[in-house]
Amino acid sequence: MKKFLFIVVAFVATTSNLFASGAKEESIDVSSNEITVYAYDAFCGDWGPGQKVVEAFETKTGIKVDLVSAGDAIEMLTKAELEKSNPQADVIIGISNDMAMKAYNSDLFDTYNSPALKDIPNFLKFDKQNRLLPFDYGNFAFVYDSEKLSEKDLPKSLNDLTNSKFKDKVLLIDPRTSSVGLGLLIWTRELYGDDYLTWWENMSDSALTITEGWSSAYGMFSAGEAPITLSYTTSPVYHVMYEDSTRYKAIIFEEGHSATIEGVGILKSSNKKDLAKEFVDFLLTDAQVDIASANSMYPTNSNTKLPSAFDWAPKPNVTLSLEASDIEDNLDIWLDDWTKVMSK
Amino acid sequence: MKKKYVDNRNLYERIVPIPSLLLLFLIFLFPLFSTLSKAFIVDNKFTFLPFINLLSDSYTHRILLFTINQAFFSTLLSLIIALPGAYLLINYQIKGRKLILAICTIPFVLPAILVILGFVTFYGNNGFLNILLMKLFNLENPPLKILYSYKAIIIAHAFYNFPIILVLVTTYWENLDYKLELSSFVFGASKAQTFIYITLPRLILSIISSSLLVFLFCFTSFSIILVLGGGPKFTTMEVEIYRRARISMDLNTASSYAIISILFCIIILILYNIFQRKTTTKENAYKSLYKKEKKPVSKIGLILSLIYTIFVVLFVLSPIISIIVKSFLASNTRSEQSIFTLKWYKQLFGITSTTGVMKTSFISIINSLKIALSVALLSTPLSLSLAVASKRDKSTTSLFIELLSMLPLAVSSVIIGLGYYLIAAKIQNTGGLILVILAHLVIVLPFNIRAITPEIRKIPPSLKNSAMTLGASGFRAFLNIEVPLLKSALISGAIFAFAISMGEVNATLILSSSSIITIPVTMYRLIGSYNFGGACALGTILIIVCSIVFISSEYLKKDNTLYI
Numbered sequence: 001m002k003k004f005l006f007i008v009v010a011f012v013a014t015t016s017n018l019f020a021s022g023a024k025e026e027s028i029d030v031s032s033n034e035i036t037v038y039a040y041d042a043f044c045g046d047w048g049p050g051q052k053v054v055e056a057f058e059t060k061t062g063i064k065v066d067l068v069s070a071g072d073a074i075e076m077l078t079k080a081e082l083e084k085s086n087p088q089a090d091v092i093i094g095i096s097n098d099m100a101m102k103a104y105n106s107d108l109f110d111t112y113n114s115p116a117l118k119d120i121p122n123f124l125k126f127d128k129q130n131r132l133l134p135f136d137y138g139n140f141a142f143v144y145d146s147e148k149l150s151e152k153d154l155p156k157s158l159n160d161l162t163n164s165k166f167k168d169k170v171l172l173i174d175p176r177t178s179s180v181g182l183g184l185l186i187w188t189r190e191l192y193g194d195d196y197l198t199w200w201e202n203m204s205d206s207a208l209t210i211t212e213g214w215s216s217a218y219g220m221f222s223a224g225e226a227p228i229t230l231s232y233t234t235s236p237v238y239h240v241m242y243e244d245s246t247r248y249k250a251i252i253f254e255e256g257h258s259a260t261i262e263g264v265g266i267l268k269s270s271n272k273k274d275l276a277k278e279f280v281d282f283l284l285t286d287a288q289v290d291i292a293s294a295n296s297m298y299p300t301n302s303n304t305k306l307p308s309a310f311d312w313a314p315k316p317n318v319t320l321s322l323e324a325s326d327i328e329d330n331l332d333i334w335l336d337d338w339t340k341v342m343s344k
Numbered sequence: 345m346k347k348k349y350v351d352n353r354n355l356y357e358r359i360v361p362i363p364s365l366l367l368l369f370l371i372f373l374f375p376l377f378s379t380l381s382k383a384f385i386v387d388n389k390f391t392f393l394p395f396i397n398l399l400s401d402s403y404t405h406r407i408l409l410f411t412i413n414q415a416f417f418s419t420l421l422s423l424i425i426a427l428p429g430a431y432l433l434i435n436y437q438i439k440g441r442k443l444i445l446a447i448c449t450i451p452f453v454l455p456a457i458l459v460i461l462g463f464v465t466f467y468g469n470n471g472f473l474n475i476l477l478m479k480l481f482n483l484e485n486p487p488l489k490i491l492y493s494y495k496a497i498i499i500a501h502a503f504y505n506f507p508i509i510l511v512l513v514t515t516y517w518e519n520l521d522y523k524l525e526l527s528s529f530v531f532g533a534s535k536a537q538t539f540i541y542i543t544l545p546r547l548i549l550s551i552i553s554s555s556l557l558v559f560l561f562c563f564t565s566f567s568i569i570l571v572l573g574g575g576p577k578f579t580t581m582e583v584e585i586y587r588r589a590r591i592s593m594d595l596n597t598a599s600s601y602a603i604i605s606i607l608f609c610i611i612i613l614i615l616y617n618i619f620q621r622k623t624t625t626k627e628n629a630y631k632s633l634y635k636k637e638k639k640p641v642s643k644i645g646l647i648l649s650l651i652y653t654i655f656v657v658l659f660v661l662s663p664i665i666s667i668i669v670k671s672f673l674a675s676n677t678r679s680e681q682s683i684f685t686l687k688w689y690k691q692l693f694g695i696t697s698t699t700g701v702m703k704t705s706f707i708s709i710i711n712s713l714k715i716a717l718s719v720a721l722l723s724t725p726l727s728l729s730l731a732v733a734s735k736r737d738k739s740t741t742s743l744f745i746e747l748l749s750m751l752p753l754a755v756s757s758v759i760i761g762l763g764y765y766l767i768a769a770k771i772q773n774t775g776g777l778i779l780v781i782l783a784h785l786v787i788v789l790p791f792n793i794r795a796i797t798p799e800i801r802k803i804p805p806s807l808k809n810s811a812m813t814l815g816a817s818g819f820r821a822f823l824n825i826e827v828p829l830l831k832s833a834l835i836s837g838a839i840f841a842f843a844i845s846m847g848e849v850n851a852t853l854i855l856s857s858s859s860i861i862t863i864p865v866t867m868y869r870l871i872g873s874y875n876f877g878g879a880c881a882l883g884t885i886l887i888i889v890c891s892i893v894f895i896s897s898e899y900l901k902k903d904n905t906l907y908i
Binding site for chain 1: 403457460461464465468469470471491492566567570571572573574575576577579583584586587590591592593594670674762765853854859868869871872873874875876879
């Protein structure tokens with residue numbers, strides 16, 4: 001019986017400890033000078049720009065920001081829609097151009113013609129009504145291992161990748177399960193229009209495998225499993241930062257690269273719009289360097305001075321894009337067709 | 345005349361499952377049904393049409409068939425690998441016995457991405473195995489092409505899952521009464537005959553029970569199938585669910601696919617239940633004097649167990665060791681040559697400055713341990729209570745409880761994830777830690793219950809009845825008679841709970857809105873920020889922590905045998 005008592009005591013001790021720490025987290029103070037901002041996980045994490053940007057903003061303006069890590073773009077939209085009756089957030093950070101239509105359809109966002117927009121090039125302003133304002137962008141690209149592929153052998157276009165000399169050398173990502181994979185699907189749409197599936201079919205020999213997510217593909221690439229992988233033009237920056245290595249480089253195609261442009265928006269339901277506007281302005285100006293460095297994306301504000309590591313992230317000369325409505329209307333059809341062709 | 349059914353359950357047997365059922369309802373059924381109901385609602389109208397359309401679609405049939413196919417063959421291979429091991433561990437006194445069982449549990453704690461990378465670094469084109477073979481035989485190209493094919497899926501699944509069968513069957517087998525075998529020998533049956541006609545039929549329940557877990561586990565597998573299979577040729581139901589829910593935001597179709605999967609799994613579970621009722625044998629759980637003597641290592645035994653040990657070491661440890669080796673390697677800037685380094689560990693613990701990783705990795709280790717220990721401690725009594733409730737009861741309640749507790753395995757993590765958003769949105773800012781632990785509890789229940797149920801069925805009611813005749817209350821008899829008999833099963837279950845909780849990512853991320861970082865969460869973040877070496881280093885720490893826990897738990901199992 002003693003044993004039993006001991007177990008019960010140990011048990012109670014562990015569980016009560018848990019519940020106690022749970023209770024502590026509950027205390028949140030709500031002040032009128034505070035805005036709530038939803039951002040995707042990576043933005044808020046220890047490696048994301050979130051904390052630094054919020055601190056700088058709070059020091060500059062005295063406005064408090066409650067930064068909530070709320071999953072990915074779709075999860076944030078779902079969360080905001082579920083909360084429509086009891087709105088929590090004032091600002092949502094990180095709805096990209098390919099998801100934009102879902103944001104417009106949700107009717108969650110309010111137009112804001114920020115003064116900072118004058119410094120942002122037009123090709124980045126994906127929402128003509130300025131409900132979502134672009135704060136950073138990245139180009140999809142193929143990254144290669146310069147130890148395994150010499151510069152003269154590099155592909156010069158997407159089509160070159162289908163060449164038999166790249167047999168089993170390329171890592172692709174599934175558009176059904178990854179936003180980077182989706183980026184490539186859209187990239188092929190932008191270049192080849194309705195013929196896009198021919199490219200995918202021709203890639204079947206070059207592709208070593210089609211992974212479910214970017215992490216697996218890049219992990220395999222780092223492990224040396226294949227010399228070319230789908231990623232971003234900015235990927236080499238990390239290898240310079242962490243490994244002091246310039247071994248991995250991005251390949252620039254003259255025909256152009258697809259882009260993912262990340263936007264920030266103010267919610268219609270917000271009752272602190274003035275504070276929210278100040279925060280958005282800050283994101284589009286003062287915070288640009290921090291965001292670009294931490295996210296490894298390009299800043300949208302053309303006045304931004306970038307750190308030198310960005311020299312390893314070549315900017316494509318041409319950035320391609322599709323209409324958000326085109327993507328919204330047809331994406332499912334493209335994915336269905338893609339699945340049919342690729343699962344043969 | 346209708347035979348009057350005597351309800352011999354005690355009051356406690358009716359009360360004990362209530363907390364677990366409540367938990368299942370709140371953390372599992374409620375979010376599940378609120379998501380699944382979307383399958384029948386189009387434009388705010390209730391309709392079966394999209395569901396029926398999907399059910400009659402030939403593409404759906406194709407992926408469902410493939411999903412079943414790969415899960416079946418993965419289970420088969422897991423059985424082929426696990427059963428000889430169980431046989432050897434039971435029959436021979438193998439030196440590293442505890443170590444083998446502990447090693448086998450390690451694959452379980454590894455997040456899928458690490459398993460994939462482990463496989464690639466060992467079996468891949470540039471993997472250790474191929475490099476070794478190329479150097480040995482002076483080859484130009486990697487000779488072994490194991491990955492990116494159907495067989496890679498099956499092998500990886502077997503790697504992940506054969507330990508379930510090995511551990512569960514071994515635990516069950518160890519506590520079988522050897523009397524029957526002895527009698528069989530007395531009547532002149534040969535060893536082989538005795539094994540086939542006496543031992544195997546009694547083991548079958550635990551074999552099928554554990555196979556069922558493996559089958560369902562493979563049924564909802566996701567990234568391993570896509571990456572190691574080589575692409576969209578091998579599409580399972582889970583991939584389609586993911587696509588509809590996350591990329592297309594088409595909850596209607598996603599839920600319909602999920603319902604088809606769930607219906608299929610329910611059919612399997614019901615079949616299992618019917619089968620199990622037919623074969624239930626009353627075993628004596630108390631160890632009789634005729635406990636099988638383990639043979640001292642004979643020559644054949646030595647060779648066989650050596651072969652098996654080498655195999656386990658190669659098969660289980662090689663991808664794991666690949667990860668550990670990778671964590672100590674960094675490539676020299678301009679050459680292929682990799683050199684030994686502690687760089688990743690230094691980065692991980694902030695000795696070399698990077699970002700605020702030190703704080704993160706330390707907290708993540710503490711959090712993981714805290715969560716996994718609580719889950720192991722809490723899930724064991726919960727599972728025990730459910731196992732008790734479904735024990736000797738032939739009513740539909742027991743079938744219901746059994747189905748309910750297995751269902752979390754059959755449901756896609758994407759679907760239940762969507763449901764979690766609902767909870768997280770409703771209960772804002774209420775201690776994420778508790779929600780995470782509750783969700784983990786639901787996830788580990790099926791494993792924990794599978795460890796306990798076959799054992800609890802062995803306990804003859806007479807044992808408890810005699811205790812009660814001597815004046816013990818029902819609860820007292822349960823606590824002092826039944827629980828001690830279940831000791832090793834309870835520990836096995838707790839280990840699984842611990843391991844699964846250590847490796848869990850999805851629910852943790854959703855329910856804590858990423859405010860609670862665990863080891864696997866940090867690992868994903870490290871990979872996400874291109875720090876593959878750092879992820880391997882943290883993975884190594886995960887492996888070490890778990891090995892210590894597993895090995896010490898094997899010692900805990902040590903007999904306090906009841907001789908009656």
